[in-house]
Amino acid sequence: MTNDLTLLTGATGLVGGLWAERLIRKGRAVIALSRSEHRPDSKLPCIRADLKKPGLGLSSEVRNYLQANVSEIVHCAADTRFNAPLSESRETNITGTLRMLELARGCTALRKFAHISTVYVAGLQAGTIPERVHHEEREFTTTYEDTKAEAEREILRESCVPAAVYRLSTAVGDSATGAIRQLNWFHKIARLAQWLPGLPGEPVRNTPVDLIASDWSADVLEFLFHQRFEEGIVYHVCAGESHSIDLPDLFELLFSESKRR
Template identity: 30%
Template sequence: MNNGTSKSAIFITGATGLVGSYLLKILLKNGRKVFALARSKAEKSAKDRVVEVLNFWDNEVYPKYGKNLIVFDGDITEDNLGLNEKGLTRLKNEVEEIFHCAASIAFNWPLDKMRQLNVEGTRKILDFALTCPFLEKVNHLSTAYVCGDHKGAFSENDLDVGQKFNTTYEQSKFEAEKLIADYRNKGLWIDIFRPPVIAGESISGKTFRFQGFYQLLHICSLEIFETLPGKNILMNLVPIDYLCESITKIAANTKEKNKNYHPFDPNPVPLEEVLSLYSVLKKVRKPRLVTPDEFAKTDITVIQANILRFNINSFAAGVILDSRRTMAALKNMGFEFPKLNEKVLTRLMRFYKDKKS
């Protein structure tokens, strides 16, 4: 997609987040010029925060490719993305492609607060996109859990299937996708990428976000549950490098417009296998997995209920996340999606265990 002109820059939001930072690393290593949006915090500038997270992944990237990185201190919830006129004009006139990764993934935020960032923030990015004369496309990071409590198959082409939502996060990402449909009708090319549970890097196990998958490991390590409501639950899990390599592959090669993608192995991992592996690695007792109905008959404390509330209960049970169309598209592009085997799972778990010991 890079046409070799000065107007071949990429704009990425959420550059200090897990997915945004890893995508940024790949894009810079691919020789792309990248404008990154981030917020300054406390005594750290936006640029310092972006460089810090790049160094976490690979401390050779910034020294080698930093000349192609321009960091803007901004905020997707503010008018003009919190940028001054000069910065906004430069961005508008040079950006060719947008990766919109900024979002809140907090499961316990109230819906109005979640909407402000995940829905209205997306609206501001798309309004900005409409003003960019050289823009070709927008890549939007969503989640596979827009499926909510849907039972049965849920494919790339599905969205509104009458589902209800387990968290305000799921609902806000669903609403953002509905909003995107309106902007597609306004002429924007917007592809949506829906990852499931995201884990660390497959090679090193590294991550700086210990949510989802890692919260389950934490629950197991506490040894305060005899049973858990996870019988027959299958977990769709994707390492961050598999995810971001597939996203950049599709973004650079697809000719089809306005498609949704499920960038993960279609073969989920049984929760039973995950907890069994970790209980051996950590040398802790594995809780017995039972059905939700069986678990409802057990007495648990308020503390136990709160621990479970936004963890195991928020994983989709009974849904089959279908990623076959995405896998076929990637195969046609020469990318065979790696399998998530026991060796990789153990590597992810070992990094967490060592970090939290």
């Protein structure tokens, strides 16, 4: 038994994929749980699993191996669709997280568990959002926000698993090359700006839009988890108020750039 193995979910996604690359590059022992046979990296061992199945669909032999060897769990997998039916979003983001916690409880050498969340668990709450789990009632604009907020509560309610929550902002591309690995709402708006002369009406001022570089987010996550882990804490991995861009300025930038092309 190695007792020094990182178990990763969401390796085919943006954050999980970037994190896996960093672990492999540093020579860490890592294994991914994946729904498909496709390996995002030939150097990344994968085990077939499904968050929607009881026991993650793992055989008793595989489960026993993982629980004897895994020392770290990084849970990135999620249903990130904004318009997903609530039942489907709950099945992956809440029930799937509970199944990961169930697996974690049986890991005899587990030292830490990372749950990747989103800054948008704040929903429609205005003002400064604290780095803590939200227990008060709030409104949400998407099922993604709603279910990720509930998943956070489940994670930090679990006293037998040493866990931390990392809330990510919107990752838009690589800080050096601008390369985009996964499209999100920002890229859809940027694409739309190529076809429109402008927006009808004026965007509301003092509406900060928080955007981060994808490689920076992965670097920060890796640093916080592997070098500064603290059980029970919530971190915001975001640009912050002083480095955000105001909504009207963002649209002006997008439209001006689209006209130059």
